[in-house]
Amino acid sequence: MDDAGLATQTVDVTTEKKIKATNVQVFYGATHAIKDVSVDIDDKTVTAFIGPSGCGKSTFLRCLNRMNDTIDVARVEGEILLDEENIYDKKVDPVQLRAKVGMVFQKPNPFPKSIYDNVAYGPRIHGLAANKAELDDIVEKSLRRGAIWDEVKDRLDAPGTGLSGGQQQRLCIARAVATEPEVLLMDEPCSALDPIATAQVEELIDELRTNYSVVIVTHSMQQAARVSQKTAFFHLGHLVEYGETGQIFTNPVDSRTESYITGRIG
Amino acid sequence: MADVSIDTASAPRPKRTSLTEEDARTRKRNAAEKRFQYYGIAAIATGLFFLVTLVWAILSNGLPAFQQAIVEVEYTLTQEDYDKAESALLKTGVYTDHFVAFLHQEMNDRGVELDFDKAAVERLLGKVGGDIRAFYRENENLLGQPVTFELAAASRVDRYLKGTFERDDLQEGNRFFMPGDFDLIDAMADAGLVTQAFNWNFITGVDTGVDNPGGAGIGASVLGSFFMMIVVLLLALPIGVAASIYLEEFAPKNRFTDFIEVNISNLAAVPSIVFGILGLAVFIQFAHLPQSAPLVGGLVLTLMTLPTIIISTRASLKAVPPSIRDAALGVGASKMQAVFHHVLPLAMPGILTGTIIGLAQALGETAPLLLIGMVGFVARYPDTFLEGFVEPNSAMPAQIYNWAARSDAVFTEKAWGGIIILLLFLVTMNIIAIILRRRFERRW
Numbered sequence: 001m002d003d004a005g006l007a008t009q010t011v012d013v014t015t016e017k018k019i020k021a022t023n024v025q026v027f028y029g030a031t032h033a034i035k036d037v038s039v040d041i042d043d044k045t046v047t048a049f050i051g052p053s054g055c056g057k058s059t060f061l062r063c064l065n066r067m068n069d070t071i072d073v074a075r076v077e078g079e080i081l082l083d084e085e086n087i088y089d090k091k092v093d094p095v096q097l098r099a100k101v102g103m104v105f106q107k108p109n110p111f112p113k114s115i116y117d118n119v120a121y122g123p124r125i126h127g128l129a130a131n132k133a134e135l136d137d138i139v140e141k142s143l144r145r146g147a148i149w150d151e152v153k154d155r156l157d158a159p160g161t162g163l164s165g166g167q168q169q170r171l172c173i174a175r176a177v178a179t180e181p182e183v184l185l186m187d188e189p190c191s192a193l194d195p196i197a198t199a200q201v202e203e204l205i206d207e208l209r210t211n212y213s214v215v216i217v218t219h220s221m222q223q224a225a226r227v228s229q230k231t232a233f234f235h236l237g238h239l240v241e242y243g244e245t246g247q248i249f250t251n252p253v254d255s256r257t258e259s260y261i262t263g264r265i266g
Numbered sequence: 267m268a269d270v271s272i273d274t275a276s277a278p279r280p281k282r283t284s285l286t287e288e289d290a291r292t293r294k295r296n297a298a299e300k301r302f303q304y305y306g307i308a309a310i311a312t313g314l315f316f317l318v319t320l321v322w323a324i325l326s327n328g329l330p331a332f333q334q335a336i337v338e339v340e341y342t343l344t345q346e347d348y349d350k351a352e353s354a355l356l357k358t359g360v361y362t363d364h365f366v367a368f369l370h371q372e373m374n375d376r377g378v379e380l381d382f383d384k385a386a387v388e389r390l391l392g393k394v395g396g397d398i399r400a401f402y403r404e405n406e407n408l409l410g411q412p413v414t415f416e417l418a419a420a421s422r423v424d425r426y427l428k429g430t431f432e433r434d435d436l437q438e439g440n441r442f443f444m445p446g447d448f449d450l451i452d453a454m455a456d457a458g459l460v461t462q463a464f465n466w467n468f469i470t471g472v473d474t475g476v477d478n479p480g481g482a483g484i485g486a487s488v489l490g491s492f493f494m495m496i497v498v499l500l501l502a503l504p505i506g507v508a509a510s511i512y513l514e515e516f517a518p519k520n521r522f523t524d525f526i527e528v529n530i531s532n533l534a535a536v537p538s539i540v541f542g543i544l545g546l547a548v549f550i551q552f553a554h555l556p557q558s559a560p561l562v563g564g565l566v567l568t569l570m571t572l573p574t575i576i577i578s579t580r581a582s583l584k585a586v587p588p589s590i591r592d593a594a595l596g597v598g599a600s601k602m603q604a605v606f607h608h609v610l611p612l613a614m615p616g617i618l619t620g621t622i623i624g625l626a627q628a629l630g631e632t633a634p635l636l637l638i639g640m641v642g643f644v645a646r647y648p649d650t651f652l653e654g655f656v657e658p659n660s661a662m663p664a665q666i667y668n669w670a671a672r673s674d675a676v677f678t679e680k681a682w683g684g685i686i687i688l689l690l691f692l693v694t695m696n697i698i699a700i701i702l703r704r705r706f707e708r709r710w
Contacts, residue, residue: 070595072519099598109589111608121607122597172593179597 018043018183018213019064024078026059026068033059035237037078041183041230046205046214048228048245050221052260055234057217061185064215065101066094082183099126102181106188108168110160110175115152118160118171119143122179138178145211146174147204166197173204177212184208186216190223202227221261225249233257324685331683334465334480335419335427337391337454341368341398342412348402362388362395373457380453382446389447391417392478418467419460421480421676423451427460431675442477468683472645473665479676482669484684486644490560490659491629491691497564497655498571498628503621505568506575513576514583515605534573541570542634550638558639558658566638567628574627578620582613615706622699626692632663640664662688 019041026034034056041047049057059068066087068074080087087097099122110118119139122128129135139156143149148170152163160171169189176184186205190198205227208214218224224231225245232242233254241248241257252258283289288296343364351360366384373380387394394417402409422443425431433448454460471483517523545566549555555562586609594604635641641664648654660668662684669681 065596067592067595070591095598095600098595102598103592103596105589105592105596107589109587109593111590111593112612121594121599125597125599125603125607175593175597 016043017041018083019215020079020081020084021060021063022079022081024060024063024076024080026056026063026077027075028059028071029073033237034063037234037237037239039232039239039242041213041215043213044209044211045230046209046216046228047230047232048224049215049217049232049234050219050224050260051234051240053219056237057232057234058187060234061187061215061217064183064185065098065103067098067103069094099179100181101183101185102176102179104169104172104176104184104186104189107192108165108172110163110168110171112159112161114157115143115160115163115171116156119175119178122175126179128180142174142178143171145177145204145208146170147200147207148174164197166193166200169193169197169201170204173201173208177208181212183213183215186214188217188219191219198223221249233260235260324682324689327679328682328684328686330424330428330430331468331679331686332465333424333428333462334467335424336461336463337417337419337459338461339369339372339415339417339459340412341365341415343398343402343409345409348406348409351399358393358395358399360395361398362393365394365398372459373453376457378453378457380449382450382453386444386447386450389443390420390423390450392420416463418480419451420478421679423447424480425676425679426451427455430679468680469687472647473643473660473668474645475643476672476674479672479674479680482677482680484662484665484680484687486647487660487662487665487684488687489647489654490563490640490644491661491663493560493654493659494564494567494661495625495629497561498567498625499621501564501568502571502575502624506572506621506624507579507617509572510576510579510583511605511610514580515609516601530573530576534577537633538570538631539633539637541566542637544569545634546637556656556658558642558660559656560640560659560661561655562638563635563640563661564655566634567631570631570634571624571628574624575617575621578623579613579617582616582620583609585616586612615703618702618706619699622695622702626695626699629691629695630663630688632661632667635661635664636667641668643668662691 017040022038024034024037025032037060049061051057062068063076063080068076076088082101111121116139119142120135123135123138129138140149143152148167151167160168163171190201193201202223205214205216216227228245230243231245231248233240233248235256241252241254248257249261252261347364351357351364354360362384366387369387397417422431426448433445436443436445467481468483470485471481472486474482513523513526545562549562549565550557590608590612591604594608599607640660642658642660644658644660648657648659666681666684666688669677669684
């Protein structure tokens with residue numbers, strides 16, 4: 001493991017809980033995909049979900065902004081509180097929720113529009129900008145936060161799909177932060193990227209921590225160790241272990257966690 | 267792997283073969299591959315052969331319909347003759363007599379001697395007297411000056427000159443054509459009075475009766491088809507697209523929507539004559555919409571086109587990658603915003619292509635039109651744009667069917683010509699579909 005990376009990880013114990021999930025169950029038709037998961041996610045922290053393929057970590061992530069609603073057969077039970085409000089309450093509009101809880105997907109998926117329009121779309125539909133000048137500001141700020149401003153500032157009218165894979169993913173991150181979310185969910189954001197682009201995105205995630213609560217699903221344990229302060233290990237739909245990243249990687253409590261991080265299962 | 271050992275002694279080594287020599291299996295495989303390629307080439311060649319034959323048949327039979335024999339006469343009518351004719355009882359008769367006399371003189375001057383009467387001239391050139399009178403009543407200032415008259419020859423003259431109508435073909439007792447008329451045509455041709463011109467009348471004209479088959483044009487039925495296409499486009503596109511978006515993006519997936527889906531696919535395969543009889547029963551007999559009207563034709567064709575549009579629209583909506591929907595939902599767009607801002611624009615080229623192909627299909631449809639009475643004899647244009655929807659009219663394919671069913675060979679030629687026009691419309695629509703697809707196609 002990356003011991004040098006671990007040494008620098010510090011966890012601020014006073015951070016408040018942003019998301020509290022209690023006894024969450026997810027069913028896909030007859031399949032019980034998430035079994036009784038309870039987890040509290042801290043604000044201004046990077047939390048990593050790790051685990052073998054099919055363990056339910058992405059499914060759980062998609063519960064946090066109700067993206068599972070788009071799947072007809074999916075059914076969610078239990079309670080997920082965002083700032084003490086149950087996001088599965090009948091009165092909650094998932095659209096409003098998703099504006100607060102942004103998401104970055106596994107495959108970079110910019111809209112087939114200009115770079116500017118990609119970023120401006122969210123603020124536009126949420127009415128965050130009163131005029132063109134404000135919108136320009138938001139776009140620039142978001143692209144800067146996405147660490148891609150310098151590369152694209154001269155070609156904001158170029159199509160977003162024309163960028164390289166790493167640039168596209170950073171554009172998607174810029175797009176996600178443009179709507180001023182409070183939580184940013186990332187579903188294996190680097191799995192389609194080369195090591196250099198991955199490094200850039202990871203650096204970006206670390207910077208985003210100052211403003212957002214970031215939850216990242218990753219297949220790469222090194223990545224989890226590098227970017228996260230808290231790590232949750234999922235196995236077969238169960239949350240096996242959840243704790244500080246340093247502790248999970250150096251001194252896991254559960255034997256399954258140890259088997260996984262040492263490469264014996266998964 | 268260390269515990270796995272291979273018994274090298276007992277395993278027989280395959281016989282050494284040269285790579286430059288084909289073994290039996292390879293030879294067989296290659297032969298099969300070659301054979302398959304020949305089958306493919308043969309299939310394509312057969313298809314091409316039929317296509318070429320078809321195009322050749324259509325063009326060779328239909329192109330003559332676009333040509334028209336013209337008798338060109340430089341004719342002078344003096345003021346004196348004009349006054350005399352206008353004061354006569356049978357005015358056009360006097361004009362005709364004067365013209366026939368003039369034609370006699372003209373041909374004699376050109377060294378062609380032939381005796382012919384007024385009736386023969388009228389058989390070959392139509393009611394000449396009326397044409398001339400109408401011209402001079404409009405243009406009295408041209409009296410006394412030489413004026414070149416281009417008189418459209420009767421269709422049989424036309425066909426005789428083209429060689430598709432021989433002296434032997436003339437049947438006994440044909441009151442539209444006498445054996446002596448052939449001599450008159452030959453004489454006029456010898457005198458250099460006959461020329462060929464593009465037959466604009468075929469494109470702009472209306473249907474005619476058996477007494478003037480050469481004058482029949484497809485114009486009115488082109489207009490009938492046009493009005494039907496407007497109805498189809500205005501109804502089928504919005505209804506079809508709305509239905510597909512709902513079914514594809516919003517409708518819950520259950521037995522009921524499955525049932526609807528299956529039925530839409532089945533509707534696409536229903537024979538068009540069934541839609542015709544449905545239109546007759548519902549639109550004409552029940553709703554009392556006007557018979558033979560392009561409005562009703564358009565409604566029936568809308569029913570026929572809807573499944574095509576729905577199926578192609580759903581296919582193009584499905585082809586939009588789900589990641590685009592996720593992306594839109596992920597930044598907090600509502601379902602409808604995701605569909606209308608992102609999915610629909612990406613599906614647009616497919617939708618437009620499907621719509622145009624559906625329209626092209628509807629344009630060529632004949633059977634349902636027969637049942638709602640759009641095959642009548644339509645000899646005039648609608649007076650106003652709106653009347654075009656409700657006045658009895660025909661449509662291109664129905665007009666072609668109508669002409670093909672008539673006994674006179676001239677109408678058969680017109681039918682082939684009509685097919686060329688219909689095909690031109692279809693090719694144009696398909697080209698528009700291709701251009702739209704190329705223009706709006708975006709990669710993601």
